[in-house]
Amino acid sequence: MEHFIEKLKKQIVDFAPKERSEKIGVVLSTADGIAEVDGLDDIMMSEMVMFDTAEGASLEQSLGGGGQLLGMVLNLEEDAVKVVILGDATKVKQGMIVKATGNILSIPVGEELIGRVVNPLGEVIDGGLPLKVTKRNPIERKAYGVIERKSVSTPLHTGIKAIDGMVPIGRGQRELIIGDRQTGKTVVAIDTIINQMNEPLENRPICIYVAIGQKDSKIARLVQQLKDTGAMEYTIVVSASVSSSAALQFLAPYAGAAIGEYFMDKGMDALVIYDDLSKHAVAYRQMSLLLRRPPGREAYPGDIFYLHSRLLERAARLSDSMGGGSLTALPIIETQEGDVSAYIPTNVISITDGQIYLETDLFNKGIRPAINVGVSVSRVGSSAQTKAMKKVAGKLRLELAQFRELEAFVQFSSDLDEETKNRIEKGKLMVEILKQDKHVPLPFEKEVVIIFLAGAGVFNDADKTRIAELESRFFAMVETQYGDVLKTIADSKDLSDASQAVLKDAAKAFIEGNNELFTTK
Amino acid sequence: MRASWYAKAIYDLVETGVMSEEKSIEHVVGVVRMNGHEYMLPKIVRAIERIAQKREKHETIEVITANELPQEEVSALLRKEQFARILSPLHKRVVRKVDETLIGGTIVKTDSVRIDMSYKSALREIYQNMTNTL
Numbered sequence: 001m002e003h004f005i006e007k008l009k010k011q012i013v014d015f016a017p018k019e020r021s022e023k024i025g026v027v028l029s030t031a032d033g034i035a036e037v038d039g040l041d042d043i044m045m046s047e048m049v050m051f052d053t054a055e056g057a058s059l060e061q062s063l064g065g066g067g068q069l070l071g072m073v074l075n076l077e078e079d080a081v082k083v084v085i086l087g088d089a090t091k092v093k094q095g096m097i098v099k100a101t102g103n104i105l106s107i108p109v110g111e112e113l114i115g116r117v118v119n120p121l122g123e124v125i126d127g128g129l130p131l132k133v134t135k136r137n138p139i140e141r142k143a144y145g146v147i148e149r150k151s152v153s154t155p156l157h158t159g160i161k162a163i164d165g166m167v168p169i170g171r172g173q174r175e176l177i178i179g180d181r182q183t184g185k186t187v188v189a190i191d192t193i194i195n196q197m198n199e200p201l202e203n204r205p206i207c208i209y210v211a212i213g214q215k216d217s218k219i220a221r222l223v224q225q226l227k228d229t230g231a232m233e234y235t236i237v238v239s240a241s242v243s244s245s246a247a248l249q250f251l252a253p254y255a256g257a258a259i260g261e262y263f264m265d266k267g268m269d270a271l272v273i274y275d276d277l278s279k280h281a282v283a284y285r286q287m288s289l290l291l292r293r294p295p296g297r298e299a300y301p302g303d304i305f306y307l308h309s310r311l312l313e314r315a316a317r318l319s320d321s322m323g324g325g326s327l328t329a330l331p332i333i334e335t336q337e338g339d340v341s342a343y344i345p346t347n348v349i350s351i352t353d354g355q356i357y358l359e360t361d362l363f364n365k366g367i368r369p370a371i372n373v374g375v376s377v378s379r380v381g382s383s384a385q386t387k388a389m390k391k392v393a394g395k396l397r398l399e400l401a402q403f404r405e406l407e408a409f410v411q412f413s414s415d416l417d418e419e420t421k422n423r424i425e426k427g428k429l430m431v432e433i434l435k436q437d438k439h440v441p442l443p444f445e446k447e448v449v450i451i452f453l454a455g456a457g458v459f460n461d462a463d464k465t466r467i468a469e470l471e472s473r474f475f476a477m478v479e480t481q482y483g484d485v486l487k488t489i490a491d492s493k494d495l496s497d498a499s500q501a502v503l504k505d506a507a508k509a510f511i512e513g514n515n516e517l518f519t520t521k
Numbered sequence: 522m523r524a525s526w527y528a529k530a531i532y533d534l535v536e537t538g539v540m541s542e543e544k545s546i547e548h549v550v551g552v553v554r555m556n557g558h559e560y561m562l563p564k565i566v567r568a569i570e571r572i573a574q575k576r577e578k579h580e581t582i583e584v585i586t587a588n589e590l591p592q593e594e595v596s597a598l599l600r601k602e603q604f605a606r607i608l609s610p611l612h613k614r615v616v617r618k619v620d621e622t623l624i625g626g627t628i629v630k631t632d633s634v635r636i637d638m639s640y641k642s643a644l645r646e647i648y649q650n651m652t653n654t655l
Contacts, residue, residue, distance in 0.1 A: 004651075011647045019603045020637040024630070038575070041633045058622045059641050063648055079525065097635070 023100040027051075028080060030092045032290050033245050035071060035083045037098050046140060047073045048105045049083055052097040070121065071098070072105050072247065075291050082291050084247040086121060106136040107255045109262035114206065117223055117237040120248050120255040125239060126223075137258040139251060143313035150319040152353075155384045156205065156271065156328050159195030159441020160188060160369055162434045165393035165451055166400075167356055167376045170384025171205065171269050172317025172326035176348055178333045178340060179358030183370050185332045187438045188356065189273045190222065192330065194231045195441035196271070205269035205328070207235040210256035213249050213279030216241045225439065242279075246290075249283035257314045260327045264316070267323035272315070276332035277308060281344045298343050305347050312351050340375075354378040368435060373400055386444065386493040392452040396430070399455075403427020422460075429454055432467035445489040446475055449503055452495060458507040461518045470517045474510050482506045524561045527553055528568030532576075575632075580613045583630040587623040587639075604629045604636060 025039030040049065051069040054062035069091055075082035085092055108122040110133040117126035120139075124131055152170035169175045177185045193207045209226075211219045219239050226232045236259055240252035253274045260270040274280070281304060288301035296302045308331075315329035331352065333345050338360065340349065349355055354377045363370035382390050406424050416424075433454045436442070442450075450471060453459060462470055478486060485502045489495055511518060527549055534545035553559060584595050595617055598604065612631065620628075625640040 007651060008647075011650055020635075020642060021607075022635045022637065023633060024635045025633070039633050054641070054645065056620065056622060059624060059644055062641070062645060099635075 023102075024052075025049075025081065025098045025100075027092060027094055027096040027098060029094060030085070030089065033085050033089045033247060034287075034290050035085055035089075035092050035098070037081045037083050038079070040073070040081050040098065040100055043073050043076070043081055043100055044104070045073060045076060046104050048101045048103050049073060050099045050101055051085070051092055052099060053091050055097055070105075072251075074287070075293075084250075084287060084291075085245070086247050086251070087245075089245070105139045105251070107139055107258050108133040108135070109137045109259050110135050113236045113259060114234060115232050115236070117219075117239055118255075119244070120238060120240050120251040122255070135262070137262055139254045139258050140310075141258065141261065141314065143310065144316050144318065144322070148316075148319055148322050150317050150324070151383070152317050152326075152380045153383050154269075154317075154326070155386055155389075155444070156192070156269075157195055157199070157444045157447075158188065158192040159198065159443070159447075160191055160436055161442060161447050161451065162369060162371045162373065162436075163188070163356060164385075164389060164444060164447050165434075166373050166397045167354065167371070167378045168380070168382065168384040168389070169328065169330075169354075169378060170317075170380045171328050172315065173354070173378070173380050173384065174312050174315050174329040174331065174352040175378060176331050176333060176352040176355040177358070178335060178345060178349070178355050179370070180335055180338055180360045183358035183360055183363050184368060184438070185334070185358055186218075186222070186275055188358070188369060189275060189330055189332060190225065191439060191441045192271070193226065193235055193273070194229050194439060195443075196234060197230060198441070198443035203269075204234055205271045205326075206260070206263045207231070208238060208256045208260050208270065208272040209235060210238045210240075210252050210272065210274050212240055212252045212274065212276060213242045213283060214239075214275065216243060229439070246283040246286040249280060250287055253277070253280055253311050257311060257327070257329075261314060264318065264325035264327040265323065267318075267325045269326045269328070271328045271330065274311075274329065274331040276334050277348060278332075278334045278344055281307070300343065304344070305351075308348055309351050312348075353380055366435075367431065368438070373397060374404065386448075388448045388489055388493055388495040389444065389451075391495050392448055392455055395455065396451065399423075400427060400430055403430065425460060426457065428464055429459060429462065429467070432464050433459075433471070435468070437468070443490070445486045448489055448495055449478065449486070450474075452500065453503060453507050456504065458504065458511075463517055463519050466517050470514070473514060473517070474507070477510055477513075478503075478506055481509075522556060522558060522561075524564035525568045525572075527558075527561065527565045528572055531565075532569060532572045577614075578632040580611055581616055581632070582608065582612050582614070583616050583618055583628075585618045585620050585623065585628040585630065585639075587619070587621055587625050589619050590617065592617075598627060599629070603638075607631055607634050607636060 023041060025037040028036045028038050049071045051071060053069050069087045071083040071085050073081055074084050108131055112131050112133050116124055119125050152172045154171045156169045156171045157164055158169060177188050179185050196204050196207060219241055223237055226235055238252055238256045240248040256272045260272040263270040284307055285300050289295060293301045312329055312331060315327045317326040318324055331348060333348050335345055357372045357375040358370045359372045362372060402423060406420060433450060482502060485499050488499055531545050531549045534540050535542050595615060623639040623641050626638045628639050629636045
């Protein structure tokens with residue numbers, strides 16, 4: 001209290017009423033979250049404006065009013081300016097004064113946001129203390145040019161064997177996660193965040209999860225999951241739930257990118273997940289129709305491609321002279337009935353550096369994560385893999401492709417030659433090996449070990465219905481009796497011949513001690 | 522073609538004195554009929570009203586104080602440097618308003634600029650500095 005009184009005294013002593021010259025306009029009409037404003041001479045496009053809710057209200061009422069009511073200028077017309085209201089639109093009345101701020105919309109950024117849940121305006125919504133940050137980044141910013149960038153070469157491990165083995169993601173890449181509803185898209189994204197716990201602290205990227213148009217209950221569950229796994233210690237959640245306005249849902253991904261750029265500009269790595277851009281496109285369509293912009297295909301505005309391209313281009317890996325930081329983007333798109341040739345999915349596929357395609361059929365068959373490896377691709381490829389993973393996963397995609405071709409012949413197994421039968425058995429084993437429970441990402445050295453041993457044929461006689469149990473028991477044994485080999489692989493990022501020999505010995509010992517997990521021929 | 526464009530044409534003709542009011546209206550309505558836009562006539566009337574209101578606002582300065590001030594004091598206030606710079610020859614009318622919620626001080630407002638020297642704003646600023654909210 002003493003400190004408060006001192007602070008107040010200082011404010012009063014230093015106080016000198018000064019003139020505030022403001023450029024203003026007047027609200028002509030308001031509807032559906034859009035205000036038509038007269039005046040606001042020399043206003044810029046995307047400039048932030050403030051609605052003067054204090055006019056006519058007593059001092060007490062204006063202080064208890066609950067904060068600033070901001071808007072963003074989105075249409076500059078002949079007779080008026082159209083402003084999208086970023087807050088409670090019911091507070092805006094006809095005749096209300098609107099002040100220009102002279103600034104493009106910006107969001108507070110900094111380390112103080114880590115572990116917090118904020119809205120796209122940077123206001124905390126997790127019930128905690130307000131943020132005290134001084135640095136602000138503009139929500140919209142031009143992406144770095146070619147000269148400022150470096151090619152992607154450092155892996156971002158998701159902890160999901162199928163992805164790290166066959167569709168590897170690098171830091172600075174944009175990899176789309178696409179699939180129908182309830183196919184595990186968000187699970188892939190969350191597991192990627194959780195898996196960063198397995199990275200050493202100095203290498204760990206700051207993760208930003210942007211929830212666009214999601215249910216509040218889902219976001220709450222997600223945040224709790226991240227807290228329970230300890231992942232909130234390096235994660236920021238930007239939330240524009242389905243109950244927030246279309247304007248806030250429109251801004252959310254850009255806010256996430258602005259927060260990520262802060263860390264990238266400091267030379268750190270950041271990961272931003274946009275969940276999902278389909279809802280983002282719908283929110284932008286709603287706003288554009290209310291702003292009377294001409295509708296195009298499927299009623300989306302003409303600049304719907306630019307909406308996503310300018311967002312995703314902000315993901316980059318910077319050159320050493322720019323600090324060497326990176327921003328990796330994992331946008332999520334929801335398809336309808338597997339149609340990847342629809343408007344928004346094709347737009348985003350053409351922008352990103354690859355896609356992870358999740359299929360309902362695979363999900364229903366129990367193959368989870370339900371990744372269709374044939375259609376999924378990473379355009380960065382093995383440049384984003386460690387030497388160890390490159391060695392063991394090189395042939396994985398090809399073997400699985402061959403297995404899928406032969407799968408139809410499984411019913412005729414008695415009439416097939418030995419080599420084909422082996423290929424089919426190995427393929428079945430690989431499919432089982434690549435299955436993984438949700439929220440249990442594997443550190444990359446364990447991924448290397450299991451894929452290596454499966455590829456070497458060591459587990460060919462394993463009971464395919466008990467692969468998960470086999471894996472769990474095997475790693476328990478390796479951690480206790482052969483822990484050094486895991487550390488060697490993790491530190492060197494390579495799988496030496498010596499390590500391979502140790503692993504084969506470990507597997508042999510495991511098979512001898514766990515016969516019940518293997519079938520006899 | 523918009524109703525506001527016809528309305529602006531009538532208003533500009535009258536304002537510049539090129540034609541008398543009756544002649545201006547007759548001329549523009551003739552053009553409206555020639556273009557087959559008679560259905561726009563009610564909208565044109567409303568658009569003219571809006572232009573007139575806007576022009577009036579453009580020519581008006583509002584002086585808002587917490588207590589009623591006599592005209593001489595208001596004129597003296599407007600001659601002060603900080604207010605004089607927003608005035609122009611276009612400003613023909615001064616409207617005095619009382620808003621007790623200001624507590625004290627003055628707000629001078631044109632249609633595009635506002636100079637706020639009210640005690641309410643100053644106190645809100647102190648509050649903001651103390652709490653970093655608002």
